[in-house]
Amino acid sequence: MKRIPGAALTAIFCITLAGAPWAQERGPVTNLPLPRYVSLKGSEGNARRGPGLSHRIDWVFTRRDMPLRVTAEHEHWRRVEDRDGAGGWVHYALLSGVRTVIVDENMLALHARPDPNSNVTAYVEAGVIARVNQCRADWCRLSADGARGWALRSALWGVDPGEDFD
Known part of the structure; x- marks a missing residue:
């Protein structure tokens, strides 16, 4: 039998837990799963470089009900991306939990x-x-x-x- 040092065993165990479906990451603000899908509430939404109005607008979503993938949260802001990976930080008021x-x-x-x-x-x-x-x-x-x-x-x-x- 091969002996695995404690540190190596801990690393293996942590890797196994991180990949488990029941060990999904949770958002620090909402405690909802990350990543998750939402949709754009209106017909326009600005995606900013960072979480705040002082950050530059990098992208504008222009399709109502567009599905977006939430990948991060910070206060009232959600980092989202579309199916092409384009996106940025969007104010949560522009997003809906309706699945599309x-x-x-x-x-x-x-x-x-x-x-x-x-x-x-x-x-x-x-x-x-x-x-x-x-x-x-x-x-x-x-x-x-x-x-x-x-x-x-x-x-x-x-x-x-x-x-x-x-």
Whole structure:
């Protein structure tokens, strides 16, 4: 049997805990998971270089309901990024907890049930922002512009693999 020194064992144990799904990082302000997804409340939101009005605006989000990934928190500010990694610090009042996604696959089929053999209720173009009502296994239930149905999670940006919710 090989002996592992205590310091090495501690390092191995810490690495294992950090990668565990139940050991997810929490935001210091909200105690909500980091990273997590939110959406843009209005049709415009400034992303700043740092958390405060004195910081330069690096990016302006211009699509209402755009899904954004929160990666950090500082007081009333949230560091966010879009699907391309662009972003910065946004005031929390500009963000909503309503879950949305961007469709990444052109002419994505929405199904009546989370089953590829079920009836197709609509086709959605790439770039459409849809509201997420539910996710389970490999499927998410979406609604967009009056159309509703289940879509494969792999064709969406704004939900992580294995993230299930109602």
